[in-house]
Amino acid sequence: MTETPPNVPIRPARRSFFERVSIVWVVPLVALVIALGVAWQSYADRGPVVEIAFENASGVVAGQTELRYRDVAVGLVETVSFTESLGKVLVGVRLDKAVAEYVDDESEFFVVRPEITSRGVSGLETVLSGVYIQGDWDTEPGGFTPLHEGSADSPLMVGGKRGKRLVLRAAPEASLTERSPIVYQGLEVGQIGRANITDDGNTIEAEAVVFAPHDRLISSATRFWDASGFSFSLGPGGARLDFSSVASLVSGGVTFRTVVSGGEPVEDGQVFVVYPDEGSARSSVFSEEDGPRLNLSAIFEDHASGLSEDAPVELGGIRIGRVTALNGVVDADRFGDERVRLAVTLSINPSRLGMDGDIGADAALEFLQRRAQEGVRARLVNASLLTGGLKVEMIEIEEPDLDPAEIDLTHEPNPLFPTTESDIADVSATAEGVFERINALPIEELLDSAIGLMDNISRVAGSPDLRALPTDLRATIGEVRGTVEEVRNVIGSEDIQALPGRITAVADQLEILVSDLNERDVAGRVLAAFDATQEAAADVSKVSQGLPELFESIDAVAKKAANLEIEQLTEELTGLTRNARTLLGSDQAQALPAAVTATLAEIDTILSEAREQGMTDSIVTALNAARDAAGTVSRSFEGVPDLVDRLNAVAAKAETVPLDQLGEDLSALLNSANQVLDTDGARQLPEDLGNALQELQAVLQELREGGTVENVNATFDSARQAADTLREIAQQLPAILSQARSVLSRAGSTIEGYDADRGVGRDLAIAVREVQRAAEAVSSLARALERSPNSLLFGR
């Protein structure tokens, strides 16, 4: 090896740091910066974690399940854990920072799962991709809320849809299907959410929403009804099939209409009743089904059939509610036996109670409590006799032994209203009894009799005699009418018309005369005369005591007279009457009144003259005399009883008189009279009578002219003298009477001897009865004569 100079350690100058450091280091530095930048940015962009509690987390996978808002992923599930007591599943979702501020208190989360309903399939995409969490919140940032309660079902309004939230309550018979549409005029405008059974278990309520802008259709006057199913009706207009749409036919659904105007806008959460059909919905507008309801229970001892849901509940005859549910109750602990009792739920409408203002359920309960304490009880009564339907009636029971009771407020689920014995008439049994009675009636026999009666009547009515009757009647009536006409003619004559005037004149004269008499104390004298007469009457009364016997005899006579052929007589009289009418119808008879009038005028003149010539004085004197005479007569009557006895005897004799013969004779006489009247001569009579009257008038005139009044005065004087004489005779009468009495007593004693054997008294009584009858006959005869004055012409 060659010698080499020693190596000089040569150390190059140390290069600067930048010269030594390789440029390549820039790359890792940049990488580091980028990495750090990315890390920082991803950390800064990371949103908060929202924790959502679900009932279960079926299908939710951490790190995979997304949170979506309007179908855009805005978060990812990071954790799936439990709440503290394992009560719920807590899903932690990493939110996007951009939406975190919007996830406020009102946000809703629900898990979207595949769902197959009658309306279709929803969430189908989740079958393959797995479920996702749907978040729903409004567009107003309200501050991030880290903990939320997830709902099991999708809310009605998602994705920012707006509308009116309502609560629908199903009326009895109406159905409410979950998730069914709300249809208006065939257009789906809303949706029904999940249905829940109300607390008392009687009705179904469901949340529903009507989306904007259709929510303006909803007002307080809106009525909902069940549009599912179909209705078929057959009427005069033909067959009719109604259903809203095929969809609602299958899936159910409700529709609505604002049936009256004047509704007010409603708030969210307003309760509406869903009626079974349109008709009941429309009619409900006036029945005020809405408003607060008071539910009561009532337990009836007797389980009567016929009560049904919707039966009316009445208080004092006014419908205040209805029956909403019927249940049987068996409670041995409470009632002591195991009988089935009828538990009825009553839905009371407080507004029907007639209290002032708008009262609520509590006030209504208080009111009913008071009523119950006053004795009001619920009972079942017949609502309809025909159908046998029942209703619940709250009525005041007025029984003294009524147990005090009140509403049991502690009863569950509703307060218990006290009840009493039902008042149910068994209509069917009563009706059956009535029908049985009717059935038992002998209708056939009755009808037979009726038919027989009808036959007889028809036979009688059909007889020719009966048919002739009207003709005869008509003839008779014609006669009567003719007579009446004649009479009217007579009366209608001027003379008759003038008669009253005349009579009035006479009456005037008489009145003057009477006043004249008054002036001369005629009344007093007359009174005295009457006194005397009274005495005489007293005497006569005494006399009359013997009269019965007389009457008996007369009765016998009368009996005979009764046997007379009165009928024949009457017939003849009728004939006579006819003739008389003919006579009256004659001109002469018509002229008679005139003559009478003239005569009356004469009398009038005479009377006036008489007055002028102091006739009253004479009359007064005469009356005095008459009084004296009456007094005398009174006195003289003292002997009359005996005389009566005698008369009795005479009457007895009279009994033997052949009255029959007399009647026949009389009849014959009347016949003759009739014939006479029928003759022309008789017809001439009125004329003659008129002449006679004229003559009488002439005579009267003469009398007046020839001082007749003076003669009358003289006559009165004579009469007075005669009266005086009579008085004198009467004064002698007592003696005569005493003589007569003695004679009669002798005769009486003689008769007494015969009394027992011959029964003279009885005979006398019989005689008197006969006389009575005769008197009656005579009386009727007299009446007949009265009616036919022409008999007077014959002096009878």
Add this chain to the structure above:
Amino acid sequence: MEIPGNVTTARQMGLVACTRCTKVWPGETERCGRCGHRMQSRDPGSLQRAWAWWVVGLICYIPANTYPMLSTRTLVSKSEDTIVGGAVELAHHGSYGIAIVILVASVLIPIGKFAVIAALAIGVRRGTRMSQLRRHQLYEVVEYIGRWSMIDVFVVAILSSLVQLGALASIAPGKASLFFALSVIFTMLSAQSFDSRMIWDRDSEPTPQPLQPQEVHA
């Protein structure tokens, strides 16, 4: 080849070899007389570059494992798997072979590369008990096998291009594939940057020596 314990390097003999055409020139030669390549006995920035690429590669390797490698979307599902996750998934389904291949190609090899490069670089500066020959062999293996690490990226690229059935199914490369590819590239660069001649420098302080006619190894 059995290499005796004391190997004399060209540097010790005052020579310098051209790294392109391997002709050996005297130590002061600036440029290779044959190919004109710039002559340099040792690259003073080699370790720095190696370390720099190594760091970048490691940085890229982290997201390559955390982000999904492959995004598979079919009609029914969408799955994104990381490298390790996918391998585990496969192993769960019983495909242990494929799982091992993936694990080796995508996890074992890259991590081994990082470890080997780091070890070599440290060994150059601090010295090591491992023989120079062994270290050189390691270096050659690393450089050889490094490109195979891209097998995962190739699979992703091929699948993505092949499986595009529209809505039915599609496979897209995940973020990790890009980072993984970058990681592989950076580790390869790191390996290349490493001047393997330094393995043979026994001394930590390389001392320039006059040219001596000695056995020249390289």
